[in-house]
Amino acid sequence: MENHEPGTENNTSDENLDHLAKDIESTLKFVKSSKRPAVQHCIIRSVNPLLRRVNEAAYRPLFVIIGPLRCYTSLLEPMELQKRIYLASFLQRPGVGASLNEFCKLITASAPEIRSRYEETYYRRCDFKAHQIQQNIPPSDDNLQWFIEMVLADAAFIIELFLRIYHKEGQPESEIDFVFDSPGKIYDIRRDLFLAHNQLPLFVLKQIYDLAFGNNPDHHPSFIHLSCNFFYQYFNQNISIHDLFQPNQPHVDFIAKLEGAKHFTDLLRTLQLQHSFQNPGSNSKSFSCKPMFKCSSLFPSGQKTEENSDLESGRVQGKYLYSATLLREAGVKFRVSSSRCLLDIKFNKTNGELSIPPLKLDESTEPFFRNIMGWEQSYYPEETHVCDYVFLMEYLIKSSDDVDLLVRKRIIINQLGSHTAVVTLFNDLCKHIPPTENNRYSETFRDLNAYNSVRRHGWMAKLRLLYFSSLWKSVATLAATALLLLTLTQTICALISL
Structure with a gap:
């Protein structure tokens, strides 16, 4: 058996720990003294592997x-x-x-x-x-x-x-x-x-x-x-x-x-991005790259829930917003906007009209949005305006019926071959990209949900869709109404003559 001097193993262990501590301390000094690059990398190779x-x-x-x-x-x-x-x-x-x-x-x-x-x-x-x-x-x-x-x-x-x-x-x-x-x-x-x-x-x-x-x-x-x-x-x-x-x-x-x-x-x-092209001296304000909206409460006091709070603050998931066809059934009227800026989406609370600029979809659409969205995520994490636009369109487009509605309203020009391809496109674009907390369309989300909560709007929309959605339906509805009134009048006159 070998004889070890008392404390030899402890001394060796202490020396190793001291050496390790010095290495860590040296590394920390190097990291602390390292200066941040003067110019941020703006052309990056790495892309999120999930994307x-x-x-x-x-x-x-x-x-x-x-x-x-x-x-x-x-x-x-x-x-x-x-x-x-x-x-x-x-x-x-x-x-x-x-x-x-x-x-x-x-x-x-x-x-x-x-x-x-x-x-x-x-x-x-x-x-x-x-x-x-x-x-x-x-x-x-x-x-x-x-x-x-x-x-x-x-x-x-x-x-x-x-x-x-x-x-x-x-x-x-x-x-x-x-x-x-x-x-x-x-x-x-x-x-x-x-x-x-x-x-x-x-x-x-x-x-x-x-x-x-x-x-x-x-x-x-x-x-x-x-x-x-x-x-x-x-x-x-x-x-x-x-x-x-x-x-x-x-x-x-x-x-x-x-x-x-x-x-x-x-x-x-x-x-x-939106920009005002008014002449100097006009009252129009140019586009701001800061979060645009801070939503106020939609709900009476005592009824606010955690989900509602998320809706108001702009943290909006798909389940909080209705698709295009459901919004139409709730009374929202879709109109193609005369604006060329894709981000210029407006909702008129007075007449329930949602105006959206036209969007042409072809083979280059997905690479275009993917690269700009990736660029925003890495360089403009607080100003992801294009990402917010894509999320809004993804909320509206949940099925082929939604695409059909937007195509008939000339909001979407579909050159992808099928309505299903459009649904898949927007669903895939939003995968693995979390919605921002201050979505620039938060006020639009709020107004759409508030408009949808008024039952009268839904009733009027159903009446319009069922009986006045086309010229022939309108003529048939008016003719049936006139026939009903004449029959009612004839019945009343017959009762009076008895």
Whole structure:
């Protein structure tokens, strides 16, 4: 048997604990001394796995990869060739006032700021070391050259594409062009360019564009003007793109919001928000990005429950709201709004009219909403206005009958093939995304429930639906009523003559 000196094991244990404590203390000092990045990552690769599991294809580019994420290698070859072709065309475009060397110098100077906009996991695909990112050590010369070429090729491709669309130039006869060789390809590319992680920072695109055409701005639109023109089908504002960018126009505040967008996903989100386009000096107020409503009580004192309290505070689940067909039976009248802004939903408590702007549904609708909703969840957690809109539509659409009602009212333009597909679309969009506590439509929810609680509205609605829902029903109802009155009159006269 080995003899151990008394206390030897205890001393060894104490030394190990002291060493562990020092390691933990060192880690805590490092964490405490770490500074928050000056620029928040605005282009992130990670998507909630639960959201991606519902429809992974909605987050995946089909043809064009933008930025340093290179995980879809099968897509690279044809479009990377196309990017170089567009880069050559861009450099030879009339009016470009900078050389290739000047563009490379611009990107080199902006490289640290460009890299700071991306999530760290992007750099691992570019062979940047994790400790270089954490300690702000520049990448190697080879990686920097690769980075500069990637940014320049992607930016030139986007700018050249936007210019060809704006000037309606189409495909040159002597040039290989995978974009314009088939009529539907541009729609797929437009979809790829609004994906939340498939982006270049908007500031570098504007810098390259301004360097190219800054000497003759009168002959070229601004880059934001080009971008809005390219994404015209998502320009949901009560003013045309042409009128918005007219010289000396009064809408500089809205243009400033567009200029401040982080990337194209953020730009398209801004285009969905409500904004007043009244002339200066009018009493109209512009859209606010703060929670808009604080609901008051719907119920007499002594009858308030926990569920009612949730309804008033905006924490509204589907069971608290009626679908479109049930609301119609309760007396609510649906009307398509003349507003182009999707978020501009209004309910008139006086006549029970709910006006909703028209919404076109096609193959790109789900990727569009999914990427903007994901972007809102990560960057605007207190201002999830597009998420609130999708939740409201999901509350209204519970069955094919609801879709049929909204289609007949021209609120929904369904190009998905069936009413069931619309129900599935909105149900899937809301999966794994919790409703916000301060939903911007809380007041609308409150008013709809209050209107529904008045029985007279339901009775009048049933009378209208049963007897006056069409011209022939109305004529038949009036004829039956007249016949009944004549019969009653004849009976009374007969009784009087006895």
